[in-house]
Amino acid sequence: MSEKIFELIQYAYEHSEAFKERMIRSNLEPNDIKTKEDLSKLPILKKENLPILQQDDLPFGGLATIPIQQMARVFMSPGPIYDPQTSEDDFWRFAEALKTAGFHENDVVQNTFSYHLSPAGFIFDSALRKLGATVIPAGVGNRELQVQIMKDLGVTGYVGTPSFLAILLDAAEEKGWKVGSEIKLSKAFFTAEKFTTELRQRFTDYGIDVYEGYGTADCGLIAYEDKQGEGLKVTETAIVQICDPHTGEVLSDEGEGEVVVTLFDQHYPLIRFGTGDLSSWIKGKVGERLTGVLGRVSDGVKVKGMFVRENQLTAVLEQLGLPNYQAVVTRKEHQDHLEIFIESDRPIPDNIGLKLKDVIRVTPHITTVLPGELKGESKKLVDKREWK
Structure with a gap:
């Protein structure tokens, strides 16, 4: 060493x-x-x-x-x-963790991390390929399409956030597809999001072997x-x-x-x-x-796997003439929810949510409140999530 x-x-x-x-x-x-x-x-x-x-x-x-x-x-x-x-190959070295989690050359793995600008998709793609697994570059979103892929291709492994796997399993249940029969999923590896005891138990009850890891881009x-x-x-x-x-x-x-x-x-x-x-x-x-x-350590808060920072929000909103705001992160039905309260006595631009998403990579819910309603809140980014 x-x-x-x-x-x-x-x-x-x-x-x-x-x-x-x-x-x-x-x-x-x-x-x-x-x-x-x-x-x-x-x-x-x-x-x-x-x-x-x-x-x-x-x-x-x-x-x-x-x-x-x-x-x-x-x-x-x-x-x-x-x-x-x-360099190519397993540049981010995640094969070590995935091998420990039981992933191998006979697995068909649905990679639900983004391949766009963020390295997360490539991080797990390269690690899985090093282990010899077949990778489906599914990316984020598209619930109905993703669960169809999971069934049609006999997916055995999943990498992504625990909340999105819960969404996919909900969709499978709605279609009457059961884990172990129509859905072959037997293992999952999570990162980028808090993994709650409640979700861990749910996946275990399905017979899915679950592991989590910690890394950064x-x-x-x-x-x-x-x-x-x-x-x-x-x-x-x-x-x-x-x-x-x-x-x-x-x-x-x-x-x-x-x-x-x-x-x-x-x-x-x-x-x-x-x-x-x-x-x-x-x-x-x-x-x-x-x-x-x-x-x-800093003011960054991880929302849906992406770090959101107060200075990013402030830069966008001040440019739009809307300096008084408060962003609140909560969790509803196993999903992160970002709501931004903006003080204004006039209609705000319809595309403000898209402008913010371009910077923070997370879609916020925008709520307009009257001037003075936030009472000069000093903390602009608040995390109110409760983990169980």
């Missing part, structure tokens, strides 16, 4: 101008970082700062060591953040369920730390802190990258097992 760390630091220092400047600002040279413990000498590179860094030096903020013409793909995540895929796989203990097992393909979000100090106990990841990708070396997610170690399993995502 120490040799890999030193090689990564040395390469990044020589080929990434942004990383070299980061080292110089910290009075560091490559020889100063040779072990996992030495990484803490570097300040955390915060995800929330990536949009600014990238806009100052498009497209990757000077972090990449190869030009865009040598990338396999480039994605655009909310922020906006440009995420490069620097920037970092790929971070941790995953293996049913060998509490929480999620940390991947062996990256360095994962829990750090004080303010000081960057590595936490060596079960305290809550920010998930900080270092990847061994020389072409896009994310080193001491702060994901913005809060987590902690399972008691007695420091460095081995995470409790899962406990919240966010």
Whole structure:
């Protein structure tokens, strides 16, 4: 491990101008970082700062060591953040988690993550193909079509959010199709959304073997369920730390802190990258097992698998002359619901929801209220979901 760390630091220092400047600002040279413990000498590179860094030096903020013409793909995540895929194969390393969840070469898998701009669809497509599974690139939405595909093609595996699988199974029940006969589904892997105990029990009652994982568009796989203990097992393909979000100090106990990841990708070396997610170690399993995502360091709130941020909403609404608003996230029938209350004494544009969706990738419900009704709410983005 120490040799890999030193090689990564040395390469990044020589080929990434942004990383070299980061080292110089910290009075560091490559020889100063040779072990996992030495990484803490570097300040955390915060995800929330990536949009600014990238806009100052498009497209990757000077972090990449190869030009865009040598990338396999480039994605655009909310922020906006440009995420490069620097090579083919299982670039995001999720095959490790899917293999543990029982996916294999004889599976036909319905991938319900988006293939459009967001990398989620390709993340699981590439991992499943590495395992030899047949992939149906179903993408998001289209309930009736998706459940028809599930029946006609004898789908055995599902990857996506738990709430959308619940929607598909509801549709199957409406048609009189039962899991185990018309619907062959036997396994599912979830991420990007809170997986409730209620839904876990429902899927288990259907005879579906369910697992969940944790990763990001920037970092790929971070941790995953293996049913060998509490929480999620940390991947062996990256360095994962829990750090004080303010000081960057590595936490060596079960305290809550920010998930900080270092990847061994020389072409896009994310080193001491702060994901913005809060987590902690399972008691007695420091460095081995995470409790899962406990919240966010910044103002980002995950809605239907996408991070929505207050500054995104404010930028759009202020441009439209509607600065007074409050966005409220709730959960209805296992689905996230985003409602934005906007103060206005006049009719607001009919397309305001579409303008917001273009930025946050989630369709909001718009409600107009009279000026003063929000009473100057200081918190513009509120998460009122209750998880059971």
